[in-house]
Amino acid sequence: MNAVDVVLPCLDEAAALPWVLARIPEGYRAIVVDNGSTDGSPEIAAELGATVVTEPRRGFGAACHAGLEAATAPIVCFCDCDASLDPRLLPTVADPVADGRADLVLGRRRPTSAGAWPVHARLGNLVLSRMIRRRTGVGLHDLGPMRAARRIALLDLGITDRRSGYPLEMVVKAADTGWRVGEIDVPYLPRTGRSKVTGTWKGTWHAVRDMRAVLR
Structure with a gap:
């Protein structure tokens, strides 16, 4: 059994997948969760040795949770699949x-770099980080997409x-x-392709709206 499974939500990330999957650490298994790609992403991921899961329900959370349910390792990591985060840093x-x-x-x-994190996405993250600190008392500065926890404990949280x-x-x-x-600093690189969530003001607004609903 792998020591760690890595859930990689994927929607049209054909250009980024070779770089991302080549940098998965030894002993870690890549689980690419295809969420409706039309660019051949699942086929590319499979050819590169990843475990591919198909999640027909559109939504970032739907893809993440499908990957969590498919995982078998004691520890599960989550990471964006757009080359903005280096999988070699997952052990950190x-x-x-x-x-x-x-x-x-x-x-x-x-x-x-200045273009790695658009201003509107950074502002949205700042608002949410403050809301998290007020709501939970946890001193987070970023709702970072690279994260790790124990699989069974995550499933027991009952995320809906x-x-x-x-x-x-x-x-x-x-x-x-x-x-x-806790949180650990990681470099944030310019992504490959356009973000489906925070690449536009509209996408950022929808993300903040969804998250504010969770806090309520």
Whole structure:
């Protein structure tokens, strides 16, 4: 059995997949969850050795949860599939969970260039981070998409959101359950292709709306 499974939600990421999958650490298994791609992403992922899961229900949370349910390793990581985050850094978020120092670790994104993180997406993240701190008391600065926790514990949280609110509900329920939640700085690179969630003002607004609903 692999020590860690890596859930990679995927929607039309054919251009990024070769780089992403080539950088999955040894002992980690890539689970690419296809969420309706039309560019051959699932075929490319399978050819490159990833486990491919198909999730017909559209939504970031739906893809994440399908990957979590398909995982079998004791620890599960989540990571964007657009080459904005380097999978070689996954041990930095997984190791504190594996050795018992934390229950949930998020990668705090540190942009490597001005274009890596659009202003509207950064502002949306700032608003949500403040809301999280007020709601949970957890001192997070970023709702980072690179994260790690134990698989069974994640399933036991009973996360119900299947849209953009999924990563926030994970943090809120973890905090409410008494988990030790931490964050570690990770470089944030310009993504390959256009973001489906925060690439536009409209996408960012929808994500913030979904997450505010979770907080309510």
